[in-house]
Amino acid sequence: MKKIIYLKSDATNPQTEGNKIIAHICNDLGGWGKGFVLAISKRWKKPENEYRKWFQDAENFNLGEIQIVPVEENLWVCNMIGQHKTIANSKGIPPIRYEAVEKCLEKLSHKALKLNAGVHMPRIGCGLAGGKWEEIEPIIERTLLKNNVEVFVYDF
Template sequence: MNITYLVGDATTPSGEGPKIIAHITNDIGAWGRGFVTAISRRWREPEAAYREWYRSGKDFALGAVQIVQVGDGLWVANMVAQQGIRTTRGLRTATGLRQGDHSAPIRYDALAQCLRILAKDAIAHRASVHMPRIGVGLSGGTWERIEPLIIESMVNRQIAVTVYDLPSRR
């Protein structure tokens, strides 16, 4: 089994059966840029659940996963694998702005933990997993480091994974 790569929209996953749409969130409660905007256009539940989860502080930390049902046999996985967010002035974290720090906010160890948790949920729901190229956009990661984490945690456990790339704009 391998990762399937498709050109399309990860918010409209292809195939039959139960599906989980996975994406990365940050640990400071910010929601509003990147793939989350596509999620929010389709469903209000993942954003509302994420914001409530952040406010409550209950089990909200790097490496945590929140599964939100958005339809019959369809869930969104909010995976906390990004420490802070990059801004034009620097890296904004839970403890404040680190001016001039433009390092990547992705945390690969947290992502690996999220993917292991997600794999258990996918097995429990008998679901395939669908995602954009998580961690490479605003999170600043590299697919060369992320793809092996997906293979190890899911593909090697016989979980079908589809990664979506948006059509190129010409």
């Protein structure tokens, strides 16, 4: 089985050859304005515009769904709905939804294989979503790596 390759670099600027998909977590509220999405929007307008359109259409805009947006030749951004709302609920449960992240990454693994692309990401779900990497890493192993997709995780 492949292993996650960790890099000290900017996830919005993947340095590998060939096709690449930049994956990140979005919320189910249609909100785009904090965290890693700002770095994406600085480089390309299309992922945010497509996400907002998707939210307005409300078709398949649910936890566990993904949207693949082409941004450059050989480069796509994958908007993954893996976060419920944007703040912890009254019981202190953070917005991350691990089961939704798993569904997203399973779908992404099939897209990546179709596009013959490696997947690049920050430590998804571990910033504003309040997730723990110890929970996310095994999900990546069960989905992308198990399906033989190359995965690069960036620490800025």
